[in-house]
Amino acid sequence: MKDFQYIALADQFEISINNGTYPVGSKLPSLRSIREQLKVSVGTILKAFMVLEDKGLIVGKERSGFMVLRTSVSSIHLPQYVENKTFAQEVAIGKVLQEASFPDLENKSYVSFFNAVLSPDLLPFNALRRSLQQASRDLTGQHLQYESAAGNIHLRTEIAKRSFLWQGKLAADDVIITNGALEAVSLCLRAVTKMGDTVIVQSPIYHGILQTIESLGLKIIELSGSPLAGINIEELEEICKSQKISACLLISNFNNPNGIMLSNEKKQAIAAFAERMKIPVIDDDIYGDLHFQAQRPTNIKSYDKEGWVMLCSSFSKSAAPGYRIGWCAAGRFTDQVVKLKAVTNVATASIVQLSLLQLLKTGAYDRHLRKLRPELHRLMLLTIQAVENYFPSDIRMSRPGGGLVLWIELPEYINAFELQQKAIDQFVNIAPGPLFSNNGDYIHYIRISCNNVWNTKVEEALKRLGRIIKSMRVDRGR
Known part of the structure; x- marks a missing residue:
């Protein structure tokens, strides 16, 4: 036909x-x-x-x-995963971080692909300015007073309303406002663990989470998995049966750095695992709003029936990094988290909570997301195309369905720290792969953030980075 x-x-x-x-x-x-x-x-x-x-x-x-936005073909394979070490280890990410370079980027010649933070040009500047002005005009002086430890009730209500987007059923009393997602993760960990306890984390994982775990004196087991599907549920359950595990820290959507999104079936299975094993699962869904699909993906909390899943998120990646507004829905551990928030820093700043409330109530946040998501998708696809054009042909690269970062596996002879230093010398910065593992694994992996507004300067920086990688091959006689 x-x-x-x-x-x-x-x-x-x-x-x-x-x-x-x-x-x-x-x-x-x-x-x-x-x-x-x-x-x-x-x-x-x-x-x-x-x-x-x-x-x-x-x-x-x-x-x-x-x-x-993109082509429908690609010859580049997905990155491989590193074999698990299924025993508890002390966390010493601080030593790994000392090997990385954190240069002063005031020099206008620099192009940084290091931080997974939106460029100021991608932020809803005018909407944020109006919302901040509106919040500060409150003649009752509410913006000058302490909020409750749990946060502004109206902001919590707006966040709870948004849970329908990921098939959740939150109420305002389920939500706790925090200073960014990292504080939400820290509070949740503190609520369900004590010093010396062991938590399971997926690997690779954001180095800030590893630093938080280290600061709490916890041990970890790093669990990697398929570059497409993520962790293996059967392996997770076997570890929890053979060892005493106090919590699991997982990422539903667009894991930083490798971009993995768990399937709905796997999210549901993890929620069922948490309930069956009576082990809290902390779900860091900070990138869920930055999806490239038609609908927002679910998270593990979407399938939580008994409150064993503790959801953490933030507006730092999507709207206002400097506001430091995060939140968590801690399920059956809500009271403990609220108490810990109160003794940690009393409450999150009132004025930024009220400003964000205006952004949500007026629809400005959703209008911003409708423009931002296609643009982020375009930036990522342009970056992928540039990497395909300028890097060696034997690399492997992630294909995220959302978020801000690309995970790239380079040839085994590349040392990511050495590459970073050579790149900095040519005014380019990237995140070395070992930062995303307590073991210092992923030595020939790098993370590139797709957060810069695309222009000739950005493309030329990727071209220089590709030349450096190729020159390292020549130096080693490859």
Whole structure:
């Protein structure tokens, strides 16, 4: 049977995107020009573009037409995972961090791919300014007073309302406002562990979490897994049966650094595991709002029935890093977390809570996300394309469905710390892979953040980084 005309047209454009006729980041021809050239209706063209949008290949922008986001083919394999060490270890990430370089980036020549934080140009500056002005106009002086330890009740209500996006059923009393997601994680750990206890974490994992665990005097078991599917539930359960585990710290969506998103089935299985084993699971879903799909993904908390899942999140990655507004829904451990919050720093700053409340109530946050997500997707795909073009052909690279970072496995002869130093010498910074493991694993891996507004300077920085990697091959006679 002959294909519908719009399907044939979509296939034609997909071929043109994959062969480079329309590169990533470029605009497709206007509807009028396509109509005149191919003698098809605007309705047919729009249906074809909808097919391409559903595949994630293009995105429509108001008054700007349609832009290419990515190709549908790639020859680069996913990174491999490091074999687990299924015994408890003291955490000593501080020693690993000492090997990394943290240069002063005031020099305008630098391009940093180190921090997973939005560029100021991607933040909702005007909306934040208006919301802060509105919050400070409160003649009752509420913005000058302490909030409750749990946080502003109206902000907690707005956050609870948003739980329907991930199939959750939170109420305001389930939510605790914190100073960023890292404090939320720390409070949850403190509520369910004591010094010397062992927690399971997925590997690789954000070095800030490892530092938090180290500061609490906890031991860890690092559990890695499939580069597509994440941890193995059977292995998780076997470890918990053979050793005393006080908590598990996992990431539902777009793990930093390797971008893994757990399937709904795996999230549900982990929630059931927590209930069956009576082991708290801390779910750090800080990147969930930065998805590239049509709908926000669920998290482990979505399937929690008995309160054994402690969800942590934040607005730092999506809206206002400097506000340091995070939150947690600690389930059956809510009272303990609120008490710990009170004795730690009394409460989170009132004025920023009220400003964020305005951002949520007015819909400004959702409008910002609708613009931000396609742009982040575009930036990531442009970065992927540049890495494919400029790095050696034998690398491996993640394919995140959201978030801000790419995880790249380089040839085994590359030392990530040495590479970072060479890159800094040429005004480029990256995050060495060993920072994301207590064991100092991932020595030939790096993390690149896709948080810079794309321009020639950013692309040239990736080109320089590729040249450095290739030169290291030559230096070693490869």
